[in-house]
Amino acid sequence: MQKLERGGQREMGIVSQEAITQLKALMDQVDEPLKATFQNIHQGYQTDTLVRFLKAREWNAAKAHKMLMECLQWRVQNEIDNILAKPIVPTDLYRGVRDSQLIGMSGYSREGLPVFGIGVGSSTFDKASVNYYVQSHIQINEYRDTVILPSASKKHGRPVTTCVKVLDMTGLKLSALSQIKLMTIISTIDDLNYPEKTDTYYIVNVPYIFSACWKVVKPLLQERTRKKVKVLSGCGRDELLKIMDIESLPHFCRQERSGSSHHSENYNCFSLDHPFHQQLYNYIKQKSASQEPVAPIKQGSFHVDLPEPAPQGTEIAKTIESEFHKFVNGNGLSKSLDDH
Incomplete structure (x- = not known):
């Protein structure tokens, strides 16, 4: 059996190298302006980028090429290469986006x-229009991709x-149903x-209602996505400390030790006052100032074409909705769901 598996891996290596x-070869033929935006995506790591798109299309080069070309066209049409020079202003509006x-x-x-x-459970998406949330998500x-990952690559x-x-x-509750559409748009963009x-x-921090949904959503996910998802017990602290130091642990994973609650406020990575968001917002403002030194920054969201959710995403959204309703009506749920 092991020999077969090793043979399979070797064969996969040949298939993937060919792909x-x-x-x-197909991407070498790309002309401007798509060429420039492609360079912006791969940041010098072209092979790694090609592999990502190939994985997303089961190593089919033609399908991966179509996907990558559509991505490049989307970037050019929506001026994505320039989105980091478009701050969400005024700051109070941006704080509202960050708080929700x-x-x-x-x-x-x-x-x-x-x-x-x-x-996921506590995001309300109720302080701004859909366009601001999409803009903010793409900016992150x-x-x-253009600042944090290249810097980490250089360091390592x-x-x-x-x-x-x-x-x-x-905090996951029924009101989350109203956000499914926006979350599906954002996940489709990704x-x-x-x-x-x-x-x-x-x-x-999984509540009972999530356990119920997860059991039925899990089979709908593509296998490569399913393999990446790990549901941890409690706040996941002990498991996560196996792969990161405590300083890198998100604040919501620190709650199992006494005395850590005051710590949480200082390290709330969602807050606009957190160093990550301060650096990001200052970076965007500086990029904007360098592009338009005279004209004041106008208020208004940066409109991006919103994609049609993929059929699979729509099916998952509908399934979650129906499970939430079942949960409310109290039918069809067994206690064993808590164990999954």
């Missing part, structure tokens, strides 16, 4: 991967092209334009 060569779209970077894993905390992606002397995400389900950027998703 990389094919896709590279809970995401932040808490540090790095021991392997050098950036660690992002996401407050672009800052990660090897390509660091992915991150770790820790999803906090604290799937189509930032594929395979997350190494592992750790899910923590």
Whole structure:
């Protein structure tokens, strides 16, 4: 059996190398302005980028090429290369976005991967329009890909092209149903334009209602996504400390030790006052000032074409909705769900 597996891996190596060569040959033919935005995506690590798109299309070079070309066209049409020069102003509005779209970077894993905390359960998305939330999400992606990852790669002397995400389900309740559409839009943007950027998703502080949904959503996920998701018990502290130091642990994973609550306020990676968000916001303001030294920054969101959610994403959203309703009606749920 082992021999077969090793043979399979070897064969996969040949297949993947061929696919990389094919896709590279296709991408070498790309002209401006797509060429410039492609360089902005790969940041000098072209092969790693080709591999990400190939993985997302099961190593089919033609499909990966189509996906990558559509991504480049989306970037050019929506001026994504310039989005880090478009601050969300005034600051109070941006603070509102940060207080209701809970995401932040808490540090790095021991392997050098950036660690992002996401407050799935407590994000309300009710302080701004959809466009601001999409703009903010893409800006964090672009800052990660053009500033944080290249800097980590330089520090470690090897390509660091992915991150770790820790999803906090604290506060997850029925009102989350109203946010499913926006969250599906954001995840579709990621799937189509930032594929395979997350190494592992750790899910923590899981309430009963999530356990119920997870059991039915899990089979709908693609196998490569399913393999990346790890549901941890409690706040996940002990498991996460195996791959990162305590300084990099998101604040919502620190709650199991007494005396850590006052610590949490200082290290709340969602807050606009956290060093990550301060650096990001200052970076965006500086980029904006260098581009338009005379004209004042205008208030208004940066409109990005919103994608049609993929059929799979729509199916998952519908399944979650139906499970939430079942949960409320109290039918069809067994106590054993808590164990999953």
